[in-house]
Every structure is written in C-alpha cells, then in structure tokens.
Amino acid sequence: MEGFCCCNKKSFYSFKPRLLSLNLKISGNSKLIFALVVFLTMGFFLISTVEANEFENTLKDLGNKSRSKIKLAVKALGNMGNPAAIPVMEALKEKRLRISDNDSLIILNEAKDKGYDALTGQPVELGSLNLRKPRINNAVRRLLSTAIGKLKLFSDDPEIRLSAARDLLKRSSNNLVELIEKALKKETEDEIRNLFLLVLAKEGLNSDDKSKRLQSIKTITTLGNNDFKTILEEVLEKNEEDEFLEKDSEIRDAASNAIAKIEKRQFVKNQAANLFYGLSLGSILLLAALGLAITFGLMGVINMAHGEMLMLGAYLTFVVQNLFKEYLPGYFELYLIAAIPVSFLGSALVGIILERGIIRHLYGRPLETLLATWGISLILIQTIRLVFGAQNVEVANPSYLSGGVEVMNGIVFPYSRIAIIIFVVGVVISIWMLLQKTSLGLQVRAVTQNREMASCMGISTYKVDMYTFGLGSGVAGLGGLALSQIGNVGPELGQLYIVDSFMVVVLGGVGNIAGTVAGALSLGIFNKFLEPVAGAVLGKIIVLVLIIVVIQKRPQGLFSLKGRMVDN
Amino acid sequence: MIKQIIKLHSLKGWLFTFSLLGIAIILLPLLNIFAPENSFLHIPDYMFSLFGKYLCYALVALAIDLIWGYTGVLSLGHGVFFSLGGYAMGMYLMRSIGKEGVYKSELPDFMIFLDWKELPWYWWGFDSFIFTFFVILIMPGLFAFIFGYFAFKSRIKGVYFAIITQAMTYALMLLFFRNNTGFGGNNGLTDFKKILGYSLQEPSTKMSLYILTAIVLFIFYVVARFVVQSKFGRVLTAIRDSENRVMFSGYNTLNYKLAIWTISAFICGIAGALYVPQVGIVNPSEMQPSNSIEMAIWVAVGGRGTLSGALVGAGLVNGAKSWFTVAAPDYWLYFLGILFIVVTLFFPKGFVGIFSRLRIKRKGNQNG
Known part of the structure; x- marks a missing residue:
C-alpha cells in the first residue's frame, strides 16, 4: 500500500515574481517553462528599467571569476528580494551553473545533459559551447543558503514560504535565526508561523539561557511531531557513569514530558491513519464482495471468476483512458467518469454471458459451479495476458484525484482513496435502493428466500438469476475501476482480492447487504490495525485464523438470518 | 481379512x-x-523422475477422490497436506546435506543467509530419518484432524467448506513465504544432495524412488478400495448423497467425515514426501490456492467416486500439462480452463464415465 506521501515538490518552482508585480503563478514542475515565462516577460516589458538591469547585472556577477565579486552578488541578490534569482542561485549551489564564453549563465538540469540560458530561458546546445564552472567554496555556499532562504522566507507566495519553512526544519539553521525571527513577525499564516516557531525552538534548545530552553521545549511540546523525539531524547541522555548529561532537572522533566505528549499525539494520529486506511481497504473489499454476496445468496453458487470481473473493470478503465488519450485529449480528465458506465456494463455483460452459457447449466451443483467458474477465470486471465501483456498497465489518476488532503501534520489522506470511499457509499446506497424499492429487487429477494415458491408465484427465476448475476459482475467491474486508481492493474489483479472477498462473504453471511458491509469494513479496519503490530503477512494470517474461529460460532456468517432449515 | x-x-x-x-x-x-x-x-533416465512425479500426483488424486468423490466434501486445501509432507521430507534432506552446502556450515544455507546462529527447535530431530518418517506420517494427518474437527463440528459443508479450506491454504502459504518462519521463505528448501546416504543425482536412486512410489501407490490403491467397499465406505457414500438422512438414521457423520478427511490428508502427506526428493525442491508455491484447485480437477477429469478414475485423471491432466508447457505454453491455461468447464458441464462422471457408458451401450446393443 502506498504510504503517507508528501508532495510539496511542485510548489517549489511556482511563485509570483515580485519584480514584475504581475500575478503570474506558474504551476508544474518544469523549470524550463517557468524560466521561459519569467524571463520572456522580463525581456519584453522590463528590459529597459534600471531595476531590471541592475538585477541582471548582479545575476551575471554570480559567474564572475573573482570569488569576492560572487560573494557581493549573492548578498546583493538576497537583499533585492527578487525570487527570479532563486533558480540561478540554487544551480550555483548545486554545481549546475556554467558560464559560457560570452559570459551568459547556463543552468543545467539534474542529469547535466541539458541546459538553458538563465536570462532568456532559451534551451542551449551544450556540445557547441565552451563552458566554465564558477569557482565557489563553502563560504560562498553558506552565503547562498542564507540568501536563498531570505528570498524564500520573504516571498509573497505563501506556498514558497511554507516549503522554505519545511526545509529549514530539516537542517540546521543557526545562522538564519535573526532572519527567521524577522520573518515570523511578518508572517500571517498560522501553519507557517508554527513551523517558524518550531525552527526557532530547535535552535533555542541549544542556547545557554535556561528560560529560552524551557520556552523552546514548551513550543515543541505543543507543536512538535515525531521528528523532535530524537532531539528531546538527546537532552535525556546519560553518560557512562549513569549521570545525566543535562544537569538541570527542570529541563529534563520538561523534555520527558514533551516526549510523552508527542508520543500521545502521534498515537492518536496513527490510529486516525489506521482507521482511514482500514476504511479505504474495507470499501474496496466491499466493492469486491458485494456482487459475490448477492449472487451467492441468490443462487447458492460461488463464482470463482468474480475476481476476474474486478480485473475486467480495471482493464476497461484502462481502455477508456487510452481512447480518451487518443481521440479526446482535451477532455482527458473526464475519462474516469466515462469509465464508470463502461466498466459496469462491460463486466455485467461478461457476467450475463457466463450465467447464460455455463452457470445456468450447473444449477443445483454448487461444487461443480465452483470448479467451472475457476476454469472461466483461468481463461479470462490468459486472454487478458495475451491481449494486454503479462505486465501491469498504467492507469493515471486524473488531476482532481491526485494529491491529497493533509488532515494532520504528516498524515495525508489521498483524494483517490477519499473518492473511493464516497463512491462505494454511493454504490451501496444504489444497490440497496434497487433491492428494496424496485420490482426487480422484490423479485430478487423473493427468489433468494424461496426459489420454488417464487417461481410458483409467477416470477421468472431464470431472468432474475441473469439480471442478478449481471448486477453482481457489474459491481465488481466498478470495484476494478476503483482499484485502478490506487493500485497496480495486471492480469492477476482479481486473484489478489478473491480470497479476501470470500472471507467477507463468509463473515458477513450471504444475501444481505448489511452483513456484507459490516464484514468488509470490519475486515479492512481490523487488518490495518493489526498490520503495525504483527506485520502485514502475520496480520493477514491472524485475520484468516480468526475468521475460521468465528465460523465455528456462527457457521452461516455473523449477520445471517436465523432459521431452522435443513438444507438438502 | x-x-x-x-x-x-x-x-x-x-x-x-x-x-x-x-x-x-x-x-x-x-x-x-x-x-x-x-x-x-x-x-x-529423466523419464523416471517425471513418472515418479505423476505417480505422486496420482496418489494425491486418490486421496482427494476418497474425500470428494466418495464423501462429497470438496477440499481446496490438499495442497497444504501435500506440502506439509513435502516440507518434512525437505527438512530431512536439508539436514542430510551436512557441511556440503555453499557456506560449509552445519546449518542449512538459508539460515546462514538470515544470520541465524542455531537450529530452531522445530528443526530438531530432522537429522534422523526415522524421526522424519514419523513426522511425515503424523503431521499432515494431525493438522487435518484438528482443522477438520472444528470445521465439521460446526457443520460447515459444501461451498463454505471449500472456501474455508482455501483460506487455510492461503494463510499457510503466506506463513511459509515469510523468511522468519524458518522454512526457507520464498525459495523453500532445495539443493538436496543425499537421501539415506545415496546421492539424489544418481539414476539408480531416482529409479528406486520411482519404484517405491509405484509400490506405495499400489498399496494405497488397495487400501482405498478396501475402505470404500467396507461398511464404513458405504456410510461415506450415503453422507455424500444425503447427509441429513444419514444423521437422522442415527449415524454421527462427524466421526465418519473426520476419519476419511484425516486418512485423505495422511495419504496426501506421504505423496508430498515422495514427491520432494524426486523433483529436488519444495517451496510455498506448492500451497498456492490454484494448485489445490488443480488437484480437484484431476479427479473430476478422471471421474469421481471410482478411484481408478482419479489415477487416470492425474496422469492425463499432468501429461497434457507437460506437453503444453513445452509445445504451447501460452495455451496451457486455456486448455486447463476449458477442461474445467467441459468436464463439469458435459462429463460429470469424467473419463472413466465415458468408458462405462460406452460399455453399457455395447452390452445394450448385444442384448437388443
């Protein structure tokens, strides 16, 4: 499973050039486009202004042969406050800046095989140029860090300030303390303020002033996350004679108190994350098991090819995605919406064909049906393998589902998973409505309860079987669509989920939606809570063993209807 | 007698x-x-390893026929009993490598790789063949007895039982895949050198193993035939046809089902133990749920409830598998899938059923 992802890489290169006083917000992580836009606008509108000329000249000084000139230029750029200097300075710091014979600055990409002109933004042919490396040393690099930090901390774009604050937190910043304090005074956004406070607290911990240290620990207690645990633990370290390195007991107490608070907070966070990811897993299991439970309850047959309906749904989503890419690139983002009916109907159609062609003929022989449907699943898997290849195919998230919402510091709930949970709720409600409020649903329930009697009352049971099987397969197809958004899509996709979805059905009892919902969610959440304690594999084994134990007490499932039936 | x-x-x-x-x-x-x-x-020479393998499969099919064909309990977990027998034998073979392994250590190679210093307790005793022999006889049966006791006691039957056995298979496969479980993880146990002091590379050893397997198969065939034709076997068939009526007639079906289930697992374990020295490896993929389902289809193809059919089916399906994986590997799964469907749809009595139908027809023609 994908973990907690953090994607602030994008925001790094997007900001409002203050000099241009234009609200130019450039998104996307392509430096090239960014630089192109910034510098072309500069070239057209502002080349004649004195300020721009001064900036440009100072920028050019970064490539000067004299190290002291470079130092002066770095300091000046830091004071000018023009964020356009950031990429150049970063390139210089990371040894990606080159100077050509006619003194223009060239920024190389990370692989150092392509480059562009820092001023014009035009790509340049590297082979034809005689490039010189600027001479920098650690002193210059320190100055550069300060200047870059300064530019970022005072940027007008809160996203840049945020990412700068996060960067500061990761490394030592003792030479920037004054700067940060200044920035803190100006800062209006709470999130960034908190980060600044933490950065200062981290530095303040090393100060000689006791009250300052206590204050720092206090800040960390209220705002700090797990990363601060090691720092606090250092305070509590002992030497070889078992004496505390830290002599002041007040500070030690404060630190251990802070650790306890942080741990408690982290525990709550972890539980929240477990709950969310458990719900997410449960909702996927639910989509996989829902159709299975309906068909199993109705016809008493186990459809081993049910997992392959998931796989078909995922591959249909893949096909729709490719069709959009090919024919409607302008509406590409909408492919997922279009894929919903396609994956439902496609899987439903295959399900109906199977029911008509094979399963109907095995009525009353559930074990044979199990084997025959297993055979079907083998054929489906191999067909997909021959058509699409044995490798996983790539289904891209549309932009509105990529990324996530950070609910707490360090815990991100991806949009795709949130969307799936909402989607599943929608599907469950529609199926419930279908079963409870329509005449087809009434017939389905009648046949589930007593096939012969329903048939006597004039319900055409074979039609009900067909529609229900189509419905179950279609829902599985929707499950495949959901899965394609968070996992790999490959021919064996269905096999991964089939055992789990059987477990849901066994746990929830057949033929009732409430049982399936409860079974799926409890299985998903239980799995996720067990995982950190027992490890993924052992957790799964424990769950399976527990289900076998549960079945001892409730052989017909946890939520089955009570009855005194003799089945034969 | x-x-x-x-x-x-x-x-x-x-x-x-x-x-x-x-x-x-x-x-x-x-x-x-x-x-x-x-x-x-x-x-x-190489054919004997292949034949030996088929004979082991036939033994498995025999075991499944007893529980499925005669008692009507479809198990999707026989791969586990097969593997348990196989792992027990594999552990003995690992121990008898001695210091001839890659790392020249007393411990099996994979333990050195995991940086283990001493043998885990559950590996104790496997240096002795006698001990291993008894483990092979007892472990799969014991495991099946415990599992079956709980499953049959709560009257899990039909597809529920099939699903539960599949879940058990899946759980055990995951367990054996873990490196820390101590059975070689993903790679399983392999690189065997000797059995009872004889080199496993020698054609004569392979031949002896093959002959041994054939004799064991023969013995168990006779035993199985004896079981199904005894009164006990009649009750089993009755359970298959209508368990409730058997219960209402005063039989405790739990005991009958549990007994045949345990016997079936016992035979399967022996098959696994004979299989491992002949193929030279045992790993958790033997426990894949798909393997166990494939075992059921051997019996279905040959014909359920006939014993001889199970043997024929195992031979036919595995012969076809060997041929396909060489000649047309892409189409093996198609063949297998179609086999599953065609046999269940059109030949519920399997291969043997076709023959007996033909024979009845011929007799009918003679009479008429």
Whole structure:
C-alpha cells in the first residue's frame, strides 16, 4: 500500500515574481517553462528599467571569476528580494551553473545533459559551447543558503514560504535565526508561523539561557511531531557513569514530558491513519464482495471468476483512458467518469454471458459451479495476458484525484482513496435502493428466500438469476475501476482480492447487504490495525485464523438470518 | 481379512491391476537398462523422475477422490497436506546435506543467509530419518484432524467448506513465504544432495524412488478400495448423497467425515514426501490456492467416486500439462480452463464415465 506521501515538490518552482508585480503563478514542475515565462516577460516589458538591469547585472556577477565579486552578488541578490534569482542561485549551489564564453549563465538540469540560458530561458546546445564552472567554496555556499532562504522566507507566495519553512526544519539553521525571527513577525499564516516557531525552538534548545530552553521545549511540546523525539531524547541522555548529561532537572522533566505528549499525539494520529486506511481497504473489499454476496445468496453458487470481473473493470478503465488519450485529449480528465458506465456494463455483460452459457447449466451443483467458474477465470486471465501483456498497465489518476488532503501534520489522506470511499457509499446506497424499492429487487429477494415458491408465484427465476448475476459482475467491474486508481492493474489483479472477498462473504453471511458491509469494513479496519503490530503477512494470517474461529460460532456468517432449515 | 481384500476386484480386475504394477515396476526399469540407447523402446533416465512425479500426483488424486468423490466434501486445501509432507521430507534432506552446502556450515544455507546462529527447535530431530518418517506420517494427518474437527463440528459443508479450506491454504502459504518462519521463505528448501546416504543425482536412486512410489501407490490403491467397499465406505457414500438422512438414521457423520478427511490428508502427506526428493525442491508455491484447485480437477477429469478414475485423471491432466508447457505454453491455461468447464458441464462422471457408458451401450446393443 502506498504510504503517507508528501508532495510539496511542485510548489517549489511556482511563485509570483515580485519584480514584475504581475500575478503570474506558474504551476508544474518544469523549470524550463517557468524560466521561459519569467524571463520572456522580463525581456519584453522590463528590459529597459534600471531595476531590471541592475538585477541582471548582479545575476551575471554570480559567474564572475573573482570569488569576492560572487560573494557581493549573492548578498546583493538576497537583499533585492527578487525570487527570479532563486533558480540561478540554487544551480550555483548545486554545481549546475556554467558560464559560457560570452559570459551568459547556463543552468543545467539534474542529469547535466541539458541546459538553458538563465536570462532568456532559451534551451542551449551544450556540445557547441565552451563552458566554465564558477569557482565557489563553502563560504560562498553558506552565503547562498542564507540568501536563498531570505528570498524564500520573504516571498509573497505563501506556498514558497511554507516549503522554505519545511526545509529549514530539516537542517540546521543557526545562522538564519535573526532572519527567521524577522520573518515570523511578518508572517500571517498560522501553519507557517508554527513551523517558524518550531525552527526557532530547535535552535533555542541549544542556547545557554535556561528560560529560552524551557520556552523552546514548551513550543515543541505543543507543536512538535515525531521528528523532535530524537532531539528531546538527546537532552535525556546519560553518560557512562549513569549521570545525566543535562544537569538541570527542570529541563529534563520538561523534555520527558514533551516526549510523552508527542508520543500521545502521534498515537492518536496513527490510529486516525489506521482507521482511514482500514476504511479505504474495507470499501474496496466491499466493492469486491458485494456482487459475490448477492449472487451467492441468490443462487447458492460461488463464482470463482468474480475476481476476474474486478480485473475486467480495471482493464476497461484502462481502455477508456487510452481512447480518451487518443481521440479526446482535451477532455482527458473526464475519462474516469466515462469509465464508470463502461466498466459496469462491460463486466455485467461478461457476467450475463457466463450465467447464460455455463452457470445456468450447473444449477443445483454448487461444487461443480465452483470448479467451472475457476476454469472461466483461468481463461479470462490468459486472454487478458495475451491481449494486454503479462505486465501491469498504467492507469493515471486524473488531476482532481491526485494529491491529497493533509488532515494532520504528516498524515495525508489521498483524494483517490477519499473518492473511493464516497463512491462505494454511493454504490451501496444504489444497490440497496434497487433491492428494496424496485420490482426487480422484490423479485430478487423473493427468489433468494424461496426459489420454488417464487417461481410458483409467477416470477421468472431464470431472468432474475441473469439480471442478478449481471448486477453482481457489474459491481465488481466498478470495484476494478476503483482499484485502478490506487493500485497496480495486471492480469492477476482479481486473484489478489478473491480470497479476501470470500472471507467477507463468509463473515458477513450471504444475501444481505448489511452483513456484507459490516464484514468488509470490519475486515479492512481490523487488518490495518493489526498490520503495525504483527506485520502485514502475520496480520493477514491472524485475520484468516480468526475468521475460521468465528465460523465455528456462527457457521452461516455473523449477520445471517436465523432459521431452522435443513438444507438438502 | 485377506479374503475380503481378494474380493475387492474380480479376477479380471486383479489381473489388470497387477499387470499395470508389473509394467510400472519391472518392465519400464528393464527397458531402461536393457533396451539399446537409440531404440524407441528405451526409456531415458529423466523419464523416471517425471513418472515418479505423476505417480505422486496420482496418489494425491486418490486421496482427494476418497474425500470428494466418495464423501462429497470438496477440499481446496490438499495442497497444504501435500506440502506439509513435502516440507518434512525437505527438512530431512536439508539436514542430510551436512557441511556440503555453499557456506560449509552445519546449518542449512538459508539460515546462514538470515544470520541465524542455531537450529530452531522445530528443526530438531530432522537429522534422523526415522524421526522424519514419523513426522511425515503424523503431521499432515494431525493438522487435518484438528482443522477438520472444528470445521465439521460446526457443520460447515459444501461451498463454505471449500472456501474455508482455501483460506487455510492461503494463510499457510503466506506463513511459509515469510523468511522468519524458518522454512526457507520464498525459495523453500532445495539443493538436496543425499537421501539415506545415496546421492539424489544418481539414476539408480531416482529409479528406486520411482519404484517405491509405484509400490506405495499400489498399496494405497488397495487400501482405498478396501475402505470404500467396507461398511464404513458405504456410510461415506450415503453422507455424500444425503447427509441429513444419514444423521437422522442415527449415524454421527462427524466421526465418519473426520476419519476419511484425516486418512485423505495422511495419504496426501506421504505423496508430498515422495514427491520432494524426486523433483529436488519444495517451496510455498506448492500451497498456492490454484494448485489445490488443480488437484480437484484431476479427479473430476478422471471421474469421481471410482478411484481408478482419479489415477487416470492425474496422469492425463499432468501429461497434457507437460506437453503444453513445452509445445504451447501460452495455451496451457486455456486448455486447463476449458477442461474445467467441459468436464463439469458435459462429463460429470469424467473419463472413466465415458468408458462405462460406452460399455453399457455395447452390452445394450448385444442384448437388443
């Protein structure tokens, strides 16, 4: 499973050039486009202004042969406050800046095989140029860090300030303390303020002033996350004679108190994350098991090819995605919406064909049906393998589902998973409505309860079987669509989920939606809570063993209807 | 007792069975030794490993036929019993490598790789063949007994039972895949050198294992035939046809089902133990749920509830598998899938069923 992802890489290169006083917000992580836009606008509108000329000249000084000139230029750029200097300075710091014979600055990409002109933004042919490396040393690099930090901390774009604050937190910043304090005074956004406070607290911990240290620990207690645990633990370290390195007991107490608070907070966070990811897993299991439970309850047959309906749904989503890419690139983002009916109907159609062609003929022989449907699943898997290849195919998230919402510091709930949970709720409600409020649903329930009697009352049971099987397969197809958004899509996709979805059905009892919902969610959440304690594999084994134990007490499932039936 | 056994088959039947055994353990080895190298009668050495493998599969099919064909309980977990027997044998073979492994250590290679310093307790005793022998006889059966006791006691049957056994298989496969479980993880146990001091690379060892497997199969065939034709076996068939009526007639079906389930697992474990030295490896993929389902189809193809059908089915399906994986690997799964469907739809009595139908038809023609 994908973990907690953090994607602030994008925001790094997007900001409002203050000099241009234009609200130019450039998104996307392509430096090239960014630089192109910034510098072309500069070239057209502002080349004649004195300020721009001064900036440009100072920028050019970064490539000067004299190290002291470079130092002066770095300091000046830091004071000018023009964020356009950031990429150049970063390139210089990371040894990606080159100077050509006619003194223009060239920024190389990370692989150092392509480059562009820092001023014009035009790509340049590297082979034809005689490039010189600027001479920098650690002193210059320190100055550069300060200047870059300064530019970022005072940027007008809160996203840049945020990412700068996060960067500061990761490394030592003792030479920037004054700067940060200044920035803190100006800062209006709470999130960034908190980060600044933490950065200062981290530095303040090393100060000689006791009250300052206590204050720092206090800040960390209220705002700090797990990363601060090691720092606090250092305070509590002992030497070889078992004496505390830290002599002041007040500070030690404060630190251990802070650790306890942080741990408690982290525990709550972890539980929240477990709950969310458990719900997410449960909702996927639910989509996989829902159709299975309906068909199993109705016809008493186990459809081993049910997992392959998931796989078909995922591959249909893949096909729709490719069709959009090919024919409607302008509406590409909408492919997922279009894929919903396609994956439902496609899987439903295959399900109906199977029911008509094979399963109907095995009525009353559930074990044979199990084997025959297993055979079907083998054929489906191999067909997909021959058509699409044995490798996983790539289904891209549309932009509105990529990324996530950070609910707490360090815990991100991806949009795709949130969307799936909402989607599943929608599907469950529609199926419930279908079963409870329509005449087809009434017939389905009648046949589930007593096939012969329903048939006597004039319900055409074979039609009900067909529609229900189509419905179950279609829902599985929707499950495949959901899965394609968070996992790999490959021919064996269905096999991964089939055992789990059987477990849901066994746990929830057949033929009732409430049982399936409860079974799926409890299985998903239980799995996720067990995982950190027992490890993924052992957790799964424990769950399976527990289900076998549960079945001892409730052989017909946890939520089955009570009855005194003799089945034969 | 002996009289009863003799009565199991007609004279023709016994002659047929013994001639098959004779071909397997006398004629084929003789052809290997005495037929000239390039004549079409010559059986090359490698064939005996293959035949031995098939015979092990046939033994598994026999076990499944007892529980499924005669008692009507479909198990999707026989791969586990097979693997448990196989792992027990594999552990003995690992121990008998001694210091000839890659790391020249007393411990099996994978433990060195995991940086383990001493043998885990559950590996104790596997240096001795006698100990291993008893583990092979007891472990799979014991495990099946415990599992079956709980499952049958709560009256899990039909597809529920199939699903639960599949879940068990899946859980055990995951368990054995873990490196820390101590059975070689993903790679399983392999690189065997010797069994009882004889090199496993020697054709004569392979031949002996093959002959041993054939004899074991013969013995268990007779045992199974005896079981199904005894009163016990009649009750099993009755359970298959209507468990409730058997219960209402005063039989405790739990005991009957549990007994045949345990016997079936016991046979399966022995098959696994014979299989591992002949193929030279045992790993958790033997426990894949798909393997266990494939085992069920051997019986279905041959014909359920006939015993002989199970043996024929195992041979046919695995023969086809060997041919397909060489000639048309892409189409093997198609073939297998279609086999599953066609057999269940059109030939519920399997291969043997087709024959008996033909025979009845011919008789009918003669009479009419």
